[in-house]
Amino acid sequence: MMKINIRNMKVDQEGTIASVKVGGELGRRLRDMGLVPGTAVKVQGRAPLYDPVALRVKGFTLTLRNNEADHIEVEIDG
Amino acid sequence: MNICVALGGNPNAGKTTLFNALTGSRQHVGNYPGVTVDRKEGRYVQNGHDIHIVDLPGTYSLTAYSVEEVVARDFLVNECPRVTINIVDASNLERNLYLTIQLLELGIPICVALNMIDVARSRGIEIDHQKLSRLLGVPVVPIMARSGFGKQALMAAVERVAQQPLPQPLRVSYGRDLETTIQSMEQVITKHGFLTDLYPARWIALKYLENDAQILEKGRATEARIADQLVAETQKVGAHIEETLETYPEAMIADHRYGFISSMLKQGIVKERFDKNRLFLSDRIDKVLVNRFAGPLIMFLVLFGLYQLVFTYSEVPVGWCETVFEWLSDVVSTQMPDGLLKSLIVSGVIDGVGGVLGFVPLIMFMFLGIAVLEDSGYLARVAFMLDRIFQIFGLHGSSVMAYIVSGGIAGGCAVPGVMATRTLRSPKERIATLLTAPFMNCGAKLPVFALLIAAFFPNSQARMMFLITLISWSGALLAAKFLRLTVVKGPSTPFVMELPPYRLPTFRGLMIHTWERTWQYVKKAGTVILGISILLWAAMTFPRLPAAQVAQYAADRDHMVAQASPAITDELARWTGDTPLSAGAARLKRELTASRGRQSAAALRYSLAGRIGGGLEVVSRWAGFDWRTNIALLGGFAAKEVIVSTLGTAYSLGAANDDDAQASIASRLTAEPGWRVLTAWSMIVFVMFYAPCFVTIVSIVRESSWRWGLFSVIFNTSLAFCVSVGIYQVGSLLGY
Structure with missing residues (x-):
């Protein structure tokens, strides 16, 4: 098990959210969308310019910018 | 049963579809006070029900x-709908x-509408709604909003909930660390009746822990001492x-x-x-x-295609509108005696209202296109x-949508462009977008560019158009950056x-969406524009040329006629326009027209607008504009189309509506000593960036506030002026 940032995940790579270390409006938005520790995520794709990133969470797709995704740490196998 | 029911839920959960299915055409749209969030209300009338529904x-x-959240919450708390339908x-x-959990914590009576059970089933998801209902303690009704399936059952459940007493707020356990604090805060809140007339005590405690700006402020205003105590507890547990x-x-x-x-x-x-x-089909x-x-x-093909479709297909109905208004102004012109009243009705009222209604087909098509892109989900991908x-x-x-519609591909219109910013949910980005979208080259600016290009750059027309498009995009983006660093920073x-x-958009949804927007535009823009158009007419008409001067022009013309041979005057009097005139008659006719042209130019110069234009020369000379250009640009406030025709009048060529007249303005400008390539550049840039037309300003005001409308007039004009002066002065120094 190792922890990495979403920015460094490859397309189709899966993992489990370990922590979301941001407060304020961004933190709230992320949590409202179900990005809480213990949730499984998968990188579904990236925009043509690599940013934003599309994530698969709880059965739906959401997008966020890389600098927003930086606050999310994901545990991955291997 | 006559009750008020609210309809709430996540975006994309099918809320609008359900609202349309329940209310049909019995709905109307307004705004929540002070914010540009649509407030849709409608009535569900069936089986003896008469239920008022607020979306x-x-x-x-x-x-x-976000504004949306505050609006939804305030509605639920302050207007106390008897039941809230939570679409899921x-x-x-x-x-x-x-x-749903948050609604239950707020202690309001709700009824869950479990939507898109068909989609869920196709994805292999089966939901035991009876069990869900037992665990949540509220009715859960499976529905398919698109087909209307389950809507009767849903409304029956709503009625049952309405007859029950108000429920107790749901208590979710927040773990040992927080629970102690929450419960002690709850006691303080209950003991002092702190905001409890509005919210449940536990909910207030939670909002303090969540650092909720609105509740913190309300608390401070109500009883500062208790508010401070609660904040202290929050900080302690937070640390x-x-x-x-x-x-x-x-x-x-x-x-x-x-x-x-x-x-x-x-x-x-x-x-x-x-x-x-x-991965499902969508993925x-x-x-x-x-x-x-x-x-x-x-994406480029889709946007370009949408644009082509909208502007091609709306051309025909726009043409119809124009024909109707032309016919109307013809009828009035022939039926009414010459005079001020006729001038007011033709130039002020019919042209003004026609100008607004002429946009209607365009706006309808544009919103139909945007509704398709939005409802299908493609806009989010863009x-x-x-x-x-x-x-x-x-x-x-x-933001791209607003830019493109406004004329990012030359020939759009800023009015639907500004209205298209509604799809943006980020407030600061939205303001920056709607203030800069009018920099794009709308269809009405094109004739001005075409005229100047034809006159001064006859050999590189296509290249110039492309360059102009590039300049307006860079201008808009840089101005947006500037705004985001200053007035809408953060x-x-x-x-x-x-x-x-x-998802495939529903026909009904598209129609309702398009109709709403179009009607709002007609209703509000129509009244304001009418007033402004009359004002502009007055400014360009009063004060009128002194009678002595009018008599002088008339005497000049009488003199011309008297000098000509009787054969020629006779030929001209009998002439119906079908046969070619003899050389002598044609010359006389040209001279008479020129005299009338000089008279209109003099009248324009004498009018308030002319005086303002003349007064502005002191400043506008820096950018290379004389009083004639000034009046034309002033007229452009009403609609940019007016610029070319006003230039025509100012250069005593009569109103220039046809191609011939435009060509003659072009040749006139090149011959004019005050005009050179540099002046043309200066004017192109000024027209591109200066104040939006009034219809656009009215739209900006409606989509934000009158302050932003005023701001756009001042900011855009100053920006345009600075750039034009820069171009003209630097160019002059370099010897162009």
């Missing part, structure tokens, strides 16, 4: 971060229930949690809410046949549509693909956005 803005949560997407249950668990109270609250939901769902409510994250489409290489190409570029300038991926709104599955 709340779609939200994921009930915090106080069955194929996306876990996240949708997050809002403790941060030290021991490295997290925030609000994060813990969210975790526990989701924990509550997943433990509930684990009790056999959801059966999934497939892996939750497997497979996305593999192509947002592909790194094919995506941008397809925002996703372009966000990286727009982010640099402090904008949002969705960090960007989080982009966190759902990519909804692709």
